[in-house]
Amino acid sequence: MSGEAVLVAEALVRHYTLPRESLFRPPGKVHALNGVSFRIERGSSLGIVGESGCGKSTLARAVMALERPTAGRVLLLGRDLNALGREELRRLRRHFQMVFQDPYGSLDPRHTVARIVTEPLGRTLDAGERRRAAAEVLESVGLRASDLDKFPHEFSGGQRQRIAIARALVTRPDLIVLDEPVSALDVSVQAQVLNLLADLQQRFRLTYMMISHDLGVIDYVCDEVAVMYLGRIVEAGPCARVFAAPAHPYTRALLDAVPRPVPGRRVRQRLAGNVATQTGEIEGCPFADRCPRVEARCRIEAPLLRPLGEARLAACHFAEAVRAEVP
Amino acid sequence: MTAAGVTIGRALRHRSFAIGAALTLLLVLVAALSLAWTPHSPYELDVPNRLRPPQAGNWLGTDSFGRDVLSLLMVGAQASIIVGVVAVGIGMAFGVALGALASARRGWAEELVMRLSDFAFAFPAILSAIMLTAILGPGMVNAIIAIGIFNIPVFARVTRASANAIWAREFVLAARASGKGALHITLEHVLPNITSVIVVQGTIQFATAILAEAALSYLGLGTQPPQPSWGRMLAEAQTMMFTRPELAIFPGIAIALAVLGLNLLGDGMRDLLDPRLRRSR
Numbered sequence: 001m002s003g004e005a006v007l008v009a010e011a012l013v014r015h016y017t018l019p020r021e022s023l024f025r026p027p028g029k030v031h032a033l034n035g036v037s038f039r040i041e042r043g044s045s046l047g048i049v050g051e052s053g054c055g056k057s058t059l060a061r062a063v064m065a066l067e068r069p070t071a072g073r074v075l076l077l078g079r080d081l082n083a084l085g086r087e088e089l090r091r092l093r094r095h096f097q098m099v100f101q102d103p104y105g106s107l108d109p110r111h112t113v114a115r116i117v118t119e120p121l122g123r124t125l126d127a128g129e130r131r132r133a134a135a136e137v138l139e140s141v142g143l144r145a146s147d148l149d150k151f152p153h154e155f156s157g158g159q160r161q162r163i164a165i166a167r168a169l170v171t172r173p174d175l176i177v178l179d180e181p182v183s184a185l186d187v188s189v190q191a192q193v194l195n196l197l198a199d200l201q202q203r204f205r206l207t208y209m210m211i212s213h214d215l216g217v218i219d220y221v222c223d224e225v226a227v228m229y230l231g232r233i234v235e236a237g238p239c240a241r242v243f244a245a246p247a248h249p250y251t252r253a254l255l256d257a258v259p260r261p262v263p264g265r266r267v268r269q270r271l272a273g274n275v276a277t278q279t280g281e282i283e284g285c286p287f288a289d290r291c292p293r294v295e296a297r298c299r300i301e302a303p304l305l306r307p308l309g310e311a312r313l314a315a316c317h318f319a320e321a322v323r324a325e326v327p
Numbered sequence: 328m329t330a331a332g333v334t335i336g337r338a339l340r341h342r343s344f345a346i347g348a349a350l351t352l353l354l355v356l357v358a359a360l361s362l363a364w365t366p367h368s369p370y371e372l373d374v375p376n377r378l379r380p381p382q383a384g385n386w387l388g389t390d391s392f393g394r395d396v397l398s399l400l401m402v403g404a405q406a407s408i409i410v411g412v413v414a415v416g417i418g419m420a421f422g423v424a425l426g427a428l429a430s431a432r433r434g435w436a437e438e439l440v441m442r443l444s445d446f447a448f449a450f451p452a453i454l455s456a457i458m459l460t461a462i463l464g465p466g467m468v469n470a471i472i473a474i475g476i477f478n479i480p481v482f483a484r485v486t487r488a489s490a491n492a493i494w495a496r497e498f499v500l501a502a503r504a505s506g507k508g509a510l511h512i513t514l515e516h517v518l519p520n521i522t523s524v525i526v527v528q529g530t531i532q533f534a535t536a537i538l539a540e541a542a543l544s545y546l547g548l549g550t551q552p553p554q555p556s557w558g559r560m561l562a563e564a565q566t567m568m569f570t571r572p573e574l575a576i577f578p579g580i581a582i583a584l585a586v587l588g589l590n591l592l593g594d595g596m597r598d599l600l601d602p603r604l605r606r607s608r
């Protein structure tokens with residue numbers, strides 16, 4: 001449980017101020033992250049799930065130091081990313097890389113594959129070394145060295161995502177952040193890319209933080225999962241245990257929404273409403289309006305994210321009872 | 328390369344691009360030829376032979392000083408091209424730099440650049456060029472500077488708008504995540520992805536610059552005698568508008584064809600480049 005922490009997020013908060021719509025009203029606010037904390041140890045992988053708008057990409061941008069959090073810290077290999085000088089941060093960047101959701105938008109259409117893949121190397125190597133590194137990393141994602149001089153439009157979506165993965169691998173990073181790495185791909189291609197990600201993780205002992213709204217994807221690649229709701233983690237723990245016996249009504253609802261051919265499964269519970277973004281302060285449990293188990297206490301007292309044993313955490317007053325329910 | 332072959336084939340089938348390219352090529356070829364050869368010297372005054380109608384030896388006739396009109400038109404193309412190239416070059420160099428800076432820096436830099444260009448846009452470009460040459464004094468160099476300055480905001484705006492769209496793309500975020508700064512992102516990602524837009528705008532501004540040069544020369548503020556210029560030919564033909572209308576018609580046609588050709592070329596390029604951008608998205 002206490003290996004070397006590659007990434008630690010401490011109480012991350014990110015509020016966006018929206019452009020003013022009217023002179024006479026205060027500008028709108030979006031509370032994208034409301035105190036998110038977690039740690040990822042070397043060689044393990046954390047999946048982040050949640051509905052659209054719950055702050056997953058915001059979290060990824062904060063972790064990648066592409067955006068400054070309103071409050072909280074991001075520690076990579078023990079170093080606070082937002083306390084580093086510009087040059088120090090630039091040098092540290094080779095230790096954490098990102099794969100984006102859209103393989104059509106994340107590769108510059110004017111650059112060759114060789115140039116795209118070696119961009120994270122900066123100016124550290126000479127031309128020959130860069131080419132060798134690029135060829136090697138392309139081969140490790142199942143592409144050929146002869147693809148080096150092609151342009152992105154010559155590849156399919158799945159191949160492009162392989163290029164994006166190769167690019168993330170080229171610096172041999174300690175952490176790779178993947179934001180919905182397969183959701184833009186055809187279902188038939190998704191499995192191949194997921195297999196590749198799982199393979200690479202074993203081969204290079206990579207550490208992943210993988211965002212997805214698809215529980216199956218997380219279950220396949222990750223050891224641990226964190227479920228986000230309205231910019232908070234509401235449940236976290238090892239995938240196997242969380243998916244077998246969810247301890248938060250929201251996780252349970254997410255699992256119930258996945259059509260799975262499990263015989264004897266009880267009637268699916270529908271998740272009412274779709275408030276997936278928070279725009280102001282909330283009293284009590286943020287899930288109360290949609291929760292099937294809501295009680296008077298929930299509206300007054302906000303449940304804390306608390307340990308349940310078995311390396312699990314949940315933010316619900318009745319977590320033990322929820323966990324004990326038969327699935 | 329097959330990809331280039333397909334593109335050239337498609338380009339030639341695009342009517343306005345083909346016509347525009349042909350007219351622009353003609354303009355350039357005529358100007359180039361006039362450097363080496365003209366039927367007569369455009370500087371040779373031949374008063375006894377003044378105002379000859381079109382005929383063998385003087386295909387387009389002679390003007391009120393007996394100069395060969397065809398030769399004047401040919402050499403006049405030089406002035407149009409020089410003014411166009413240099414003025415658009417000035418506008419492009421400064422405009423693209425300012426627009427890219429505004430887009431990369433946002434905040435007050437963007438605000439400053441855009442308010443300055445609003446200011447410049449508040450006056451019609453030709454009027455501003457006239458004002459500026461009136462201040463700087465007449466002459467071709469000053470005409471170029473004046474037209475160039477008023478091209479800056481045009482390029483600044485186009486550059487800023489299209490650069491902003493590129494800055495919002497994910498590959499820019501990816502470049503930032505790999506440690507690239509704003510300058511390198513601008514040079515390596517933003518500018519290469521907006522060159523087509525800038526080239527199209529440059530072509531259209533070229534046409535405007537030719538028109539502006541003609542207007543300034545017509546008013547006596549641009550190209551000075553004896554250097555032939557289409558605008559001055561128009562001015563000189565004015566007094567004989569009713570006796571010898573072709574003296575005004577020929578330079579008029581030359582200006583119209585050059586401007587039309589460049590505009591068609593610009594429009595055609597815009598059409599041809601757009602779907603390509605969409606396809607490679």
Ligand SMILES: Nc1ncnc2c1ncn2[C@@H]1O[C@H](COP(=O)(O)OP(=O)(O)OP(=O)(O)O)[C@@H](O)[C@H]1O
Binds near residue numbers: 030032054
């Ligand atoms: N730059 C921004 N300015 C204002 N609001 C923003 C900005 N970025 C994100 N948001 C808002 O913050 C909330 C969280 O957005 P985020 O992109 O993190 O969600 P997400 O969980 O990644 O959703 P999805 O699954 O749709 O990608 C959303 O309501 C979004 O509109």
Ligand code: SF4
Binds near residue numbers: 285303316
């Ligand atoms: S605290 Fe109450 S409202 Fe919140 S998830 Fe638990 S049962 Fe539902």
Ligand SMILES: [Mg+2]
Binds near residue numbers: 056057058179
């Ligand atoms: Mg997202």
